[in-house]
Amino acid sequence: MRRQKGRGIKLAASDLLNAADENQKRALAEARRQGAPEGGDGRSSWISPTVIRGTMRTAETALIALSGLALWVAYVDDFSRQSLIYYLPLIAIGAIAVPALFELGGLYTIHALLRGVEQLARVMLGWLTFFAVVTATVFLTKIGVAYSRVWLVAWFVAGLVALTAVRIAASALIKRWNTDGRLDRRAVIVGGGEPAARVIEALRASPDTDITIIGLFDDRNDDRSPPVVAGFPKLGKIDQLVDFARKTRIDLLIVTLPVAAEDRLLEICRKLWVLPVDIRLSAYTQKLRFRPRAYSYIGNIPFLDVFDKPLSGxxxxxxxxxxxxxxxxxxxxxxxxxxxxxxxxxxxxxxxxxxxxxxxxxxxxxxxxxxxxxxxxxxxxxxxxxxxxxxxxxxxxxxxxxxxxxxxxxxxxxxxxxxxxxxxxxxxxxxxxxxxxxxxxxxxxxxxxxxxxxxxxxxxxxxxxxxxxxxxxxxxxxxxxxxxxxxxxxxxxxxxxxxxxxxxxxxxxxxxx
Incomplete structure (x- = not known):
């Protein structure tokens, strides 16, 4: 009876391991499916928020300048030295000052750009503020005769229409990117157990992290590294991660191992540095502390930069x-x-x-x-x-x-x-x-x-x-x-x-x- 019982325990344990392996394979296949690169060409489809913000600033600067210049050429039709001295500096100031006002008002954040229609009132307020300052300056300095009132009104209307149109179009495009997950960096946690769980929970609680965690990879299979950590599945071992990142869109690897595990960290970095991704070492659970400027941050969570993806942004x-x-x-x-x-x-x-x-x-x-x-x-x-x-x-x-x-x-x-x-x-x-x-x-x-x-x-x-x-x-x-x-x-x-x-x-x- 003892022998049969022992055999039954072994079979039960084997069944559990097989079930865990099957679950891991299914989770790995699903993660690969969700992260398949568009077009199958292997290029990451993540779009840098820095590039989006810079493009919007450039586009709105160009729209303000071109609308002012086009109306000056079409209506004022005066290319004298005096006209150039008065009109061109004002157009240049508008093209610089209005985007600066939008920047101060937080209108170039991804959150604001996603809510394009809702933010139109603030866009209009910024544009109106600039023209209010221009009107006051012209009146107080008594140079109103130098400017065409028709041109000023036409620039105000044309600029407002152009800014509104580009905001609505940009919002629609950015919403589509957001739906497709192209504004979030797809991240993998390297490591498991309690340290990984604490980092995941901290990222969840941190605002505006732009991180989507898709799973974990860890070499350990004991109680220190359960198959599910903070709701995320363990997708495989470190050796499998390189192949996974070749076939799936991965933008960021977050290593949660302690700095004290020097040999293991070096071995992991030696395997992963060949990948075109950012690699960050979590400093959130580390006892060793550096000066604040030694860290980079995702939300308000500190990390140490190990490798940066080349040619990004x-x-x-x-x-x-x-x-x-x-x-x-x-x-x-x-x-x-x-x-x-x-x-x-x-x-x-x-x-x-x-x-x-x-x-x-x-x-x-x-x-x-x-x-x-x-x-x-x-x-x-x-x-x-x-x-x-x-x-x-x-x-x-x-x-x-x-x-x-x-x-x-x-x-x-x-x-x-x-x-x-x-x-x-x-x-x-x-x-x-x-x-x-x-x-x-x-x-x-x-x-x-x-x-x-x-x-x-x-x-x-x-x-x-x-x-x-x-x-x-x-x-x-x-x-x-x-x-x-x-x-x-x-x-x-x-x-x-x-x-x-x-x-x-x-x-x-x-x-x-």
Whole structure:
């Protein structure tokens, strides 16, 4: 009987564990479904509130200035020096002062922008306040004769209509983003048990956190880390988190482990730093205290910054604008060259002009990269499992020329316009690329950290001589070092410097076959 009873206890425990595993799998699948990136391209769909506020300020500044200028040109029709002295400064003051009044009144917060219609009275009050001050100033200084009363009234009405229209349109758009969850950062808690529960409850009680917690990941399976913490499920172990973040939109990782657990923290950070997300260490439950300015805050909860997502906020916007504008210009400028290369490829050997290859892109997403075909069509290596070497018989005569000069990569400008590539960034590598017969991921620890930004047509490594064949482990190690340096030190000027240097670096064809 004892043996049967013991066996029954073991079976019951096994059933409970299996049930817990099934619940965890279901929770993990649901979290992945809810956080699936739009369009399946792996790019985060979170929209920075900083960008929204800045865009609104810029739009309203432009509307105020343009409405005043348009009416001055259309009605006043006086471009004398005296007219310029009186009208242009007043228009400039209005374009600066009114957004400043809106800022002081809290009209650029996400909360205010979401309630666009309800906030119209405050918008009107700010606009009316400016004109009241203008009217009083004109009257007291006796310069009323310098201004057209029709123009002033028309500017007041036109500006009010424009501001009202943009507020209503912006409110509708921002409400849709809010409904889609694009204004909230999707966060994962790393750690479990009581410390995680205390952080979650503090975030719940903190106002305006813009955080949506979707679950927890923890390696522990004992009483210290139950399957549900403060209402949120444990979705898996730390090793599973990297794969989860590759397939799901994650913006923030909150680590709730104590600072005293130094070895465990270092191990977790070593695994997670390759992800393009913000990583924060909770200081809420820590006994060790630093000076207030050492912390960043979510709501009123203190955190220590461990890693920041590169190219976020305005940097992300600037990078996109830079890519689109310069790539479009380069397509126009290089169109004759691309036409000539396409004709040469077609005339020399049968097969398609373009070669399309799967490579790793942002956040390890597979993208299809375009190149002019440089190999015989029946010897093409889609996975690049065998690197091209000097006098490689698979390469055509035209192929040798365009590979040495990198003309084969000109079609990647269309990848940039499509949004898969950037002009400057770590070069995208083929899935089976090797260095000294070892996959790149086996050679370089943390290799995938170079995928925290979009890959580029050219990069810091390429202009420093680390392009072409990687027949030794040192070559891929140096290339990755340069890629990580670029990610950590990005700026527009850095990009422009690399772009200017790229044509000169192509003169060196030592490693290009």
């Amino acid at each position: 305005w940097d992300h916007v600037v990078k996109i604008v830079e890519d689109k504008i310069i790539a479009a210009l380069l397509v126009v400028l290089t169109a004759p060259v691309m036409a000539a290369v396409a004709l040469a490829v077609k005339l020399e050997s049968r097969g398609p002009i373009l070669f399309k290859q799967k490579r790793y892109g942002f956040n390890n997403e597979l993208i299809e990269v375009y190149k002019f075909r440089s190999m015989y069509v029946d010897q093409a290596d889609q996975a690049a499992s065998r690197l091209v070497t000097r006098n490689d018989p698979r390469v055509t005569r035209v192929g040798r020329i365009i590979r040495k000069t990198s003309l084969d990569e000109l079609p990647q400008l269309f990848n940039v316009l499509k949004g898969d590539l950037s002009l400057v960034g770590p070069r995208p590598h083929a899935t089976q690329a090797k260095a000294a017969e070892r996959l790149y991921t086996e050679v370089v620890d943390g290799y995938f950290a170079r995928h925290k930004v979009k890959p580029g047509i050219t990069g810091w490594a390429q202009i420093n001589g680390w392009r072409g064949e990687t027949d030794t482990e040192e070559k891929i190690e140096r290339r990755v070092e340069h890629d990580l340096y670029y990610i950590e030190n990005w700026s527009v000027l850095f990009d422009l410097y690399i772009l200017v240097r790229t044509p000169f670096s192509l003169l060196s064809t030592k490693n290009a076959y």
